[in-house]
Amino acid sequence: MNLQEIRNFLKELFSKPLGDGKKRHIVFWYDSSEDFTQDIDELDIENVKIIKLTEKNAFWAKYHIEKEDTASNILVYSNMEKPVPSEDWLYDIFCYSEEFSTDRATVIMRELKVTDPSLKEEFKLYNTFFKNKERIAAFKNLEIQDYTKEKVHIGVLSVLTKVKLMDIEEIIKAILKEYLDGNNKIYEDIKKFGDLDSLWNLIVKYYGYGFEEKSLERFMAMLLVTNMNETIKFQLPKQYETFISKKSTNCIVFINHFMNNSKDGEYYDKMQELIAEKLKINELLEKNGSETFISCDIFEDIDKIVLRRIISLLKDEVEEYNKYLNFIGSRRTMHFYEKYISEYKCVKWAINLLNKKRELDSNIKAESSYDMFKSYIKDYYYIDKAYRKFYYHYDNCIDKDELNDLKERIENVYNNWYLQELSIKWFNSLEKGNSWRIEGLRWQNNFYREFVKHGKDRVFVIISDALRYESAEELATRLTNERKGKVELESVQGVLPSYTKLGMASLLPNTNIEINDKYDVLVNGVNSSGTENRNTILKMEKSNSLAITYDKVMDMKDAEIRKAFTGLDVVYIYHNAIDAVGDHALTEREVFKSTEVAFNEIITLINKLVNRVSAASIIITADHGYLYKRDPMEQTDKISGVKMDDGEDSRRFILTSNDEEVEGTITFNMDYLLGEGSNKKVITPRGTFRFKVQGAGANYVHGGAMLQEIVVPVIKFKNDRSTSTANDIRKANISLTNVTKKITNIITYLEFFQEEKIQDKVIAQRIKCYFEDEDGNRISNENIIIGDSRSENPLERTYREKFVLKSMAYDKLKQYFLVMQDDEDSNGMYERIPYTIDIAIVDDFGF
Numbered sequence: 001m002n003l004q005e006i007r008n009f010l011k012e013l014f015s016k017p018l019g020d021g022k023k024r025h026i027v028f029w030y031d032s033s034e035d036f037t038q039d040i041d042e043l044d045i046e047n048v049k050i051i052k053l054t055e056k057n058a059f060w061a062k063y064h065i066e067k068e069d070t071a072s073n074i075l076v077y078s079n080m081e082k083p084v085p086s087e088d089w090l091y092d093i094f095c096y097s098e099e100f101s102t103d104r105a106t107v108i109m110r111e112l113k114v115t116d117p118s119l120k121e122e123f124k125l126y127n128t129f130f131k132n133k134e135r136i137a138a139f140k141n142l143e144i145q146d147y148t149k150e151k152v153h154i155g156v157l158s159v160l161t162k163v164k165l166m167d168i169e170e171i172i173k174a175i176l177k178e179y180l181d182g183n184n185k186i187y188e189d190i191k192k193f194g195d196l197d198s199l200w201n202l203i204v205k206y207y208g209y210g211f212e213e214k215s216l217e218r219f220m221a222m223l224l225v226t227n228m229n230e231t232i233k234f235q236l237p238k239q240y241e242t243f244i245s246k247k248s249t250n251c252i253v254f255i256n257h258f259m260n261n262s263k264d265g266e267y268y269d270k271m272q273e274l275i276a277e278k279l280k281i282n283e284l285l286e287k288n289g290s291e292t293f294i295s296c297d298i299f300e301d302i303d304k305i306v307l308r309r310i311i312s313l314l315k316d317e318v319e320e321y322n323k324y325l326n327f328i329g330s331r332r333t334m335h336f337y338e339k340y341i342s343e344y345k346c347v348k349w350a351i352n353l354l355n356k357k358r359e360l361d362s363n364i365k366a367e368s369s370y371d372m373f374k375s376y377i378k379d380y381y382y383i384d385k386a387y388r389k390f391y392y393h394y395d396n397c398i399d400k401d402e403l404n405d406l407k408e409r410i411e412n413v414y415n416n417w418y419l420q421e422l423s424i425k426w427f428n429s430l431e432k433g434n435s436w437r438i439e440g441l442r443w444q445n446n447f448y449r450e451f452v453k454h455g456k457d458r459v460f461v462i463i464s465d466a467l468r469y470e471s472a473e474e475l476a477t478r479l480t481n482e483r484k485g486k487v488e489l490e491s492v493q494g495v496l497p498s499y500t501k502l503g504m505a506s507l508l509p510n511t512n513i514e515i516n517d518k519y520d521v522l523v524n525g526v527n528s529s530g531t532e533n534r535n536t537i538l539k540m541e542k543s544n545s546l547a548i549t550y551d552k553v554m555d556m557k558d559a560e561i562r563k564a565f566t567g568l569d570v571v572y573i574y575h576n577a578i579d580a581v582g583d584h585a586l587t588e589r590e591v592f593k594s595t596e597v598a599f600n601e602i603i604t605l606i607n608k609l610v611n612r613v614s615a616a617s618i619i620i621t622a623d624h625g626y627l628y629k630r631d632p633m634e635q636t637d638k639i640s641g642v643k644m645d646d647g648e649d650s651r652r653f654i655l656t657s658n659d660e661e662v663e664g665t666i667t668f669n670m671d672y673l674l675g676e677g678s679n680k681k682v683i684t685p686r687g688t689f690r691f692k693v694q695g696a697g698a699n700y701v702h703g704g705a706m707l708q709e710i711v712v713p714v715i716k717f718k719n720d721r722s723t724s725t726a727n728d729i730r731k732a733n734i735s736l737t738n739v740t741k742k743i744t745n746i747i748t749y750l751e752f753f754q755e756e757k758i759q760d761k762v763i764a765q766r767i768k769c770y771f772e773d774e775d776g777n778r779i780s781n782e783n784i785i786i787g788d789s790r791s792e793n794p795l796e797r798t799y800r801e802k803f804v805l806k807s808m809a810y811d812k813l814k815q816y817f818l819v820m821q822d823d824e825d826s827n828g829m830y831e832r833i834p835y836t837i838d839i840a841i842v843d844d845f846g847f
Helices: 003-014 058-068 091-096 104-111 117-125 133-141 149-160 168-180 185-193 196-207 216-231 248-260 265-279 281-286 300-315 321-331 341-359 369-396 401-431 444-452 469-482 500-506 531-541 550-555 558-565 578-582 588-613
Strands: 026-030 048-053 073-078 098-100 459-464 485-493 513-515 521-523 545-549 570-575 617-621 654-656 665-669 681-685 711-719 734-736 747-754 765-772 783-787 798-804 816-822 830-837
Touching: 003 026, 003 073, 003 098, 026 091, 048 058, 058 073, 058 091, 098 104, 104 117, 117 149, 133 149, 149 168, 149 185, 149 196, 168 185, 168 196, 168 216, 168 248, 168 265, 185 196, 196 216, 196 248, 216 248, 216 265, 248 265, 248 798, 265 281, 265 300, 281 300, 300 321, 300 341, 300 401, 321 341, 341 369, 341 401, 369 401, 369 469, 369 485, 369 588, 369 711, 401 665, 444 485, 444 500, 444 617, 444 711, 459 588, 469 485, 469 588, 469 711, 500 513, 500 521, 531 545, 531 570, 545 550, 545 558, 550 570, 550 588, 558 588, 570 588, 578 588, 588 617, 734 816, 747 765, 765 798, 783 798
Parallel strands: 026 073, 026 098, 048 073, 459 570, 459 617, 545 570
Antiparallel strands: 485 711, 513 521, 617 711, 654 681, 665 681, 734 747, 747 798, 765 783, 765 816, 816 830
């Protein structure tokens, strides 16, 4: 500044409005470089008295300002260094006055109320930074208390990275995120307006960066390799050792917070991909066994390798199924599990299917038809379920190439062992009987009489077209775990042929069922096709009944549904999600997906019935099941050249009055259902064969006599509105078992206990745990615990978790907290357990 600029600036300063009860302006000017010693006498400012300080007149100046002249505006000029407060006679006056300086650092320090002169060099370092009003305002908004050199550096970095708090972790994340986006603006801004050396000094201090080259990529590599080194069980080669930081705890916490943050996770993914490629992590891992890195959560390559190896072993028929399931289970709490969840679940259900085959000793027993039916609902159905679940998740996988060999094996086991063995022994057992009826079983055409007619409560019957028994078992489990009430799963032997027209008719109240010459199915003389006709048949049995479609119910508003169902005793609701998809060639591949849709729709319907019309008794059943295989049908799987002049036919049955034997089929008289006078017969292919008919679509079929088609589920749900807790659904409680609430080590292990096993009405609990300070700032890594053990053994319900605290100063007189909270429900479990942290030396050695 020249003298005129100084004069103008001081005039402006002395002409500012007075505030805070002040009656005059007092301004101090320390010109330690003595740039204006000769000019001070020429500085003539109207209504301002100038006092020049010397080494000997400080006491006089104080007396003069406070006693002799208490009215004048005063400029106190000194050509000396500004004294430290403890040695400053005028410090009390200085505190309520203003400071003028040709030194920007001093001006800024004064504006920020920084009184420690030892910080002047830090503020000088950032002269360029403080030339901008927006940056100054943002720095002020940080509300820094008790300034230190480090706080000045971190404050400047916070502003330049647009982080609104004093947190070195967040600052570094902001820098890395922008770099990973292919942009370097923040880093360049630090270089231009801040100080790169100060940034890297902080990185060295907090994260132990040990390379001479200031490289963000090397820093990222150090963070990741340091973390990997903590969780692998093999010695890293020498070329990786240089990337291991001696400040490992902070590196662990940083990476844990980075990957687990919902907004930052995608940047973590980019970072690990970049570093994995540069460091050839895939090659490193391939040289080691999966068990040596199964607990490592750092690189995506780990999940790829684990999946690939399990798939390869399954293809090669290495039957270490429990080991594979444990590997998959251990990955569930890992960062990349969600990305590969479909692959993991696909492989898991393949294992479940193969494991069930081993349990059965690859043997489908030759039993009576009654015993085979019972064996199906006890054991065999699970293979159909596993096959469905395998393909449901397979279809959701993005890259299916890795799964092709496994898919081929599952197809081979399911079709060439399971369906073949089951069909041979099932049809052999059927041939020993004189009728389709199997004595000792409940029959589908008696459904109304046995499940509906004598109920005390109003009964709602949901008929879901093609809801297979194996699917109903899963739906029953979901209902058990999602609704307060009692759920029972039973079964009935379905009618043959197992197709919609006859199955739907059999579920209605009936004294007689007929099939006329047009092959319409009549119940009590009324055509049973269509909702209106079914409504008529229901009302013939009980006038206060109703037949209605799922869509109509779901479209009803609250008032409409209450009005429609008031006074009714029986309501049949027809739902069609599975068969609607499976019965069309273009969509039959989606039949397993549509099963999941059906589950959700049925549960939504049940919720609506319970909540809107107080439904207490609900039955879910089906008209028939189905057969489905994924691989294309071969010509050898089809029976061709069968034509009937009279009858109704499909790929799985011929319904006819003709007496004709067809090779590869089995024939049953329809008198079991239509009465002794009936001349109609049903011809169905043995096993899983199809009749060759025109048109596409032969993978999804029904109408035949296979167990998958004729084991019809009946789910009985009784809603519980009582205050009793017997049917309450609850998550398995997970508790901390450590008695001591004092931490003396920066790495500590805590034990947690799942208090009861998973069973009906007791469902899995997923919690996350971490430490935080009194202000809610996280100071440790985060651990996920999934309490889903079904074991009676308490040791198998115990979880030991490693917690790594940030390397920082801890106050043993303050409280810190272990937070345990439900990871899936913000309104669920939440505990904040107080802890004392007493760590004498905070570093990374000796643990």
